[in-house]
Amino acid sequence: MAKQNDGFVQHITPQAEDFSRWYTDVIKMADMVDYSDVKGCMVIKQYGYGIWELIQQEMDARIKETGHKNAYFPLLIPKHLLETEAEHVEGFAPEAAWVTIGGNEELAEPLCIRPTSESIICSMYSKWVQSYRDLPVLLNQWCNVLRWEKSTRPFLRTSEFLWQEGHTVHMTQQEAEEETLKMLRVYQEFAKNVLAMPVLIGQKSEKEKFAGADHTYTMEALMLDGKALQMGTSHNLGQNFAKGFDIQFLDKDGKKKYAWQTSWGTSTRMIGGLIMVHGDERGLRLPPRVAPVQCVIVPVAVHKEGVLQKAQELFLQLKHAGVRVELDERDQSPGWKFNEWELKGVPIRLEIGPRDIENKVCMLARRDTCAKDAYSLENIDRTVIEMLDDIHETMYTQALAFREEHTYDAKNWDEFMQGIEQKHGLVRAMWCGETACEEQIKEKTGVTTRCKPFEQEDLGEVCVHCGKPAKQMMIFAKSY
């Protein structure tokens, strides 16, 4: 990647050993974030936030389409509420931040800055749910949460982050399970059609599941350095919170019953995933559907008559056609602009100069393949829109091919170790399902279970590590 500021060009590739350096450089140079004074809290600048706004817009439409409504609950959670569900509080206590003073007085009860909203939402649900007629409750909220993390990294693990959290209440276990799976599928479809990212979906192990859930589903994506990133989760909470918070309803049969619940979420972490799946040695590559600028127009030889005028014409034409387009009129050389927009990942660059105007064409440069060709100015808006779709498909296909190249099966421990030491990526292997075994694998290799995929294959009879009878095929990987 071309670096500014040191007087010469230095190249860093995403596959190199200093992947994490590449990652922070891309974010910084694409002008997505700045760093605040508060440990691990980032300032998301306009360009980075523009991406989040598009993610929000697309995700929100899907959440509403599946019957959910948005609501908002308080930022502060009284201590006793957080402590109501035993497993939940144990899971979140180490990363909780507290407000203990209000005005100048010490509070009688400390208030937790929400690390997640299950407890405060459930405390309301217990009032709202009385009868089977009140069910299901299907709510979602967009908000920020705070977790006091020991080490942070922009987008992947920040103390404060923005997310969407859905919380639902149902009459039956089956209905809750269907909801949990439905939202996981929504996430998967979103990843594919909006982020151009292939994800694996499946179930988390007992050790990796959400604190307070019966079981947790996840979508996992493979990054360019061979590590896996959890991109979204969907939890079946069973009756754990219902019992803790007394969420009961009077059923048709006249009996009082505890409700069944789910929760599911996706966060700004997805932006980190985007960067680490699609980036290259020139910087960011944005999938068109989340690109704040989909097409940038760079006029060449602006001082020549008619060039700027033509560029402005094209700008309006594309804008009216619904393309997120920007005209770069800054007083810089064209080459400088080319590099900057490539760094920022803009999918299409349109170049227009005197020569093109004479030939009734313009140049279109694609960020995904770096191809640059002349296209007729006639129906240029349609050409651009079609190209945006094609870029999306190409990026998805590239990411999928990368994942497949970096997924391998291990039938025994030797193959498992060999795979981890020599290749990077996802290991598919049979596993006994026991937490003790899982912990030993982590200790020996640094690799953890990512998910038990819904699409199971029989790779053998026994656990790849301990040799006990295998219960499932599991995906293992190093993770963020």
Added chain:
RNA sequence: CGGGGUGUAGCGCAGUUUGGCUAGCGUACGUGCUUUGGGAGCAUGGGGCCGGGGGUUCGAAUCCCUUCACCCCGACCA
């Protein structure tokens, strides 16, 4: 929390070992002219509590003590 490293102009750094002239370089920024199809050229200008505090000294970016912040590797983390 352990181990290692870094704090000097917006950004990237040199200078610290061996204390000494007015604290430098690149880039970015301002102005003027010429340029413009892959990071333009010349001229000129502005910008610094050398992370903070305390010491040693005639004199400290440099040595000593202390403190804060950030980065990397572990550990921790849904």
